[in-house]
Amino acid sequence: MARGPLSIVILAAGQGKRMKSDLPKVLQPLAGRPLLGHVLDTAESLAPESIIVVYGHGGERVREAMRTRAVQWCLQAEQLGTGHAVMQAIPQVPDEHTVLILYGDVPLLRKQTLLDLLGRTGPQAISVLTVRLADPYRYGRIVRGPDGNVARIVEQKDATREEQALHEGNTGVIAAPARELKRWLSALTNNNAQGEYYLTDIAAAAVRDGWAVVPCVAPNEAEVLGVNDKVQLSQVEAARRLRCSQDLMLAGATLADPARTDVRGEVEIGRDVQIDCNVILEGKVRLGNRVRIGPNCLLREVTLGDDTIVQANCLLERSDVGAGCVIGPFARLRPGAVLADGVHVGNFVEVKNTRVGKDSKVNHLTYLGDAELGAGVNVGAGTVTCNYDGVNKSRTTIGDGAFIGSGSMLVAPVSIGAHATIGAGSTITRDAPPDRLTLERSRQTTIEGWSRPAKKPR
Numbered sequence: 001m002a003r004g005p006l007s008i009v010i011l012a013a014g015q016g017k018r019m020k021s022d023l024p025k026v027l028q029p030l031a032g033r034p035l036l037g038h039v040l041d042t043a044e045s046l047a048p049e050s051i052i053v054v055y056g057h058g059g060e061r062v063r064e065a066m067r068t069r070a071v072q073w074c075l076q077a078e079q080l081g082t083g084h085a086v087m088q089a090i091p092q093v094p095d096e097h098t099v100l101i102l103y104g105d106v107p108l109l110r111k112q113t114l115l116d117l118l119g120r121t122g123p124q125a126i127s128v129l130t131v132r133l134a135d136p137y138r139y140g141r142i143v144r145g146p147d148g149n150v151a152r153i154v155e156q157k158d159a160t161r162e163e164q165a166l167h168e169g170n171t172g173v174i175a176a177p178a179r180e181l182k183r184w185l186s187a188l189t190n191n192n193a194q195g196e197y198y199l200t201d202i203a204a205a206a207v208r209d210g211w212a213v214v215p216c217v218a219p220n221e222a223e224v225l226g227v228n229d230k231v232q233l234s235q236v237e238a239a240r241r242l243r244c245s246q247d248l249m250l251a252g253a254t255l256a257d258p259a260r261t262d263v264r265g266e267v268e269i270g271r272d273v274q275i276d277c278n279v280i281l282e283g284k285v286r287l288g289n290r291v292r293i294g295p296n297c298l299l300r301e302v303t304l305g306d307d308t309i310v311q312a313n314c315l316l317e318r319s320d321v322g323a324g325c326v327i328g329p330f331a332r333l334r335p336g337a338v339l340a341d342g343v344h345v346g347n348f349v350e351v352k353n354t355r356v357g358k359d360s361k362v363n364h365l366t367y368l369g370d371a372e373l374g375a376g377v378n379v380g381a382g383t384v385t386c387n388y389d390g391v392n393k394s395r396t397t398i399g400d401g402a403f404i405g406s407g408s409m410l411v412a413p414v415s416i417g418a419h420a421t422i423g424a425g426s427t428i429t430r431d432a433p434p435d436r437l438t439l440e441r442s443r444q445t446t447i448e449g450w451s452r453p454a455k456k457p458r
Helices: 035-045 059-065 082-092 111-118 178-186 201-208 230-250
Strands: 006-012 050-055 072-075 098-103 125-132 141-144 150-154 168-177 212-217 261-269 279-287 298-304 315-321 344-352 361-369 371-373 384-386 396-398 409-411 414-416
Touching: 006 035, 006 082, 035 050, 035 059, 035 098, 035 111, 050 059, 050 082, 072 082, 082 178, 098 111, 098 178, 111 125, 111 168, 111 212, 125 150, 125 201, 150 201, 150 212, 168 178, 168 201, 178 201, 201 212, 230 261, 361 371, 409 414
Parallel strands: 006 050, 006 098, 050 072, 125 212, 261 279, 279 298, 298 315, 344 361, 361 384, 371 396, 384 409, 396 414
Antiparallel strands: 098 168, 125 168, 141 150, 141 168
16 A cells, blocks of 8 residues: 655653663663664664654653664653553654554564555555454454454453453554544543543544554564563563574574574674574674584674684674684683684683784683784783783784793783794793793792791680
């Protein structure tokens, strides 16, 4: 059906008392981001002319949290029902637009479902999103007419016993022409069990005016889940987690346990990727072909090249890792870590703002910060780049093929030449020349006749 330009109204004024939280309901976190943020992402994907957010409880916090989003704001000072909320926003919508009503606490709706809904809206037809429910309790019921269209929508508290037995529920998501929606809203009353202005009452008003109210059945219940308490928040979190895991598997990844893989961003994968249990992927993550991620790892804004292995219990943030690398277990890549192909970063190693050259190895108990390592470097256990003097950060440069002995302190700014060797236990404060052994050690002394202090008997 043909329809006009699109405006989207998102109802986000609810207080969410059942959350038992000081945080406004639409700012409760889902996959690390506010519920409303997920709804806005979906709304923006439809390329509307405008998005209007109706806010109320905790309004300034909501506006501040979404300050970077291109939305119009509309205050609902009193919460008098969904119809009343739309009444506040509708004057901002031109008559020739189609209006899509969404909810700030229903975060899992897919773009394709909404396109399907909008496709049923046009001249003499509005559309409502419905859902088939095993347990419809608390949902408004869809009462269909002989033609299969919606005759009316009845809220749970106002439904008869026969209507309560219906299993098609109302999601509250509606698409309608703005001019007619304004007229129907202006005629709403609050003569019902809740004493509120129900948006759902416009369905019966449309039918009375000879309009078709066309149902669009959601693909599954999970997609239209709303969030009113922490239990429902956890249910939505689980549903989203499973959806993302299924998307990964359909793209070719092997997941040890889909319920324990948590995608909190955009993930791009190559072929034959393997992901073990309790892995969290945040932000934009790219995994090359045959990448393997061990259990209990967090990857945030990371790129991993082909055939790279991340072993158990690693944290990788804003890092770029080449092909054929081995990381961990118990390794940390902090922002700015760049590993070339074939690098090994082992257990209890931390790398920050550092480039590590091809085939270099940093296998044990080491900190590399603000450093540049060439190719084929071997860094021994317990090495530290001393890069921070309390005010300034300085760089350490290590040339190709250098060998850094265990327990070395490299006090930046300092340069280690190509193929240089640093003796174990050295504190290097001056540049070390290439192709030479450099070491610094204090004289070892044994004190004769010394004994360890002993505690006095009680």
